[in-house]
Amino acid sequence: MENSMIIGLLFMFIITAFTNILSTLKTIFISKDIMNPVYFLVFLDAVIFATIVSKVTSSDGIAYTIAFALGKSMGVFLGGKIESKLALGICEVDLFLNDSIKASQIAQKIRETGYTVNNILVGGNNETERHQIEVVINRKEIKVLEDIIKGFDVEKPTLKVKTLNKVDGKITTTRLRRA
Secondary structure (H helix, E strand, C coil): CCHHHHHHHHHHHHHHHHHHHHHHHHHHHHHCCCCHHHHHHHHHHHHHHHHHHHHHHHCCCCHHHHHHHHHHHHHHHHHHHHHHHHCCCEEEEEEEECCHHHHHHHHHHHHHHCCCEEEEEEECHHHCEEEEEEEEEEHHHHHHHHHHHHCCCCCCCEEEEEEECCCCCCCCCCCCCCC
């Protein structure tokens, strides 16, 4: 294989991975109803895709097709990594505990951190009394909540995490910023 072909294949791999990252971001933005960046991403993706398809279809052999397919796979992988770093959105996290004192202490610590918290007495398995702590939190801050729970030596807590589309009213979804 000559150097120009190797460079072409490498370029095909990189640009295809990049377009797949754009597609992943587009999907994330659409699912979160953040539409302004989507128009630009779709335009850019379409221009690059048309250029790539013409290169793949005009080339001899399977090398460019494989570079294209590998680039798509790498793009999905990298897009997933970027999505987890962005962690856009709001979640409702429900923590269930049997210990009322620990539930009260954890709820208070979460409040002190700046989140809105609801404490609810619920019937668990076989109607045993359980304590539910309900927190609405930005998805990227769930680690803060997990760290608070770990600080109270709660092992393998029962957590229910739901994605919310919108929150209105007096609910705080982000922690207090300390000066």
